[in-house]
Amino acid sequence: MMPDRAQIQTKAARQAHIAAVLATNQVRSQTELAAVLAADGIATTQATLSRDLVEMRAQKVRGSEGDLVYALPAEGAGGVAIGVAPPQDPAQLEARFARLAAELLVTAEHAQNLVVLRTPAGAAQYLASALDRAMYLGILGTVAGDDTILVITRSEQDAEEFVSSVLRLAAS
Secondary structure: OOOOOHHHHOHHHHHHHHHHHHHOOOOOOOOHHHHHHHHHOOOHHHHHHHHHHHOOOOOEEOOOOOEEEEEEEOOOOOOOOOOOOOOOOOOHHHHHHHHHHHHHEEEEEEEOEEEEOOOOOOHHHHHHHHHHHHHHOOOEEEOOOOEEEEEEEEHHHHHHHHHHHHHHHHHH
């Protein structure tokens, strides 16, 4: 079904169409995806498709025919791509965060239940993503800028414990 060209002028609309294509087709390459989109009246470059797929967290998984195809994380499944084995175990995710904290964390401070982490310019979103995936129990969420991450914890005690923990990681 060809979408109305006026509807596919925004990034969000293009990504929604990509999600629909990946849900209904076994797409093996970005070239193949570009061809499907072009057939639907959506002209895009490989660079744009690459950025979209990264942003949408698309992964290559084994398709029904045994070849690698693109899949998106399942809604409400903790970010697990459809057809993929369970995500990395929590210990691996925590180890990844620990490694990145040791490399990227500059300072960590808390005020009540809020924690502010500072990183070098451009590194905050990368570290925040690793922290989000590590799923620490006392953390409600994160907001990342360019060099600053705001971590919202459940309590002041959780904030204190997290700051102590993350500073130990950074010192290692």
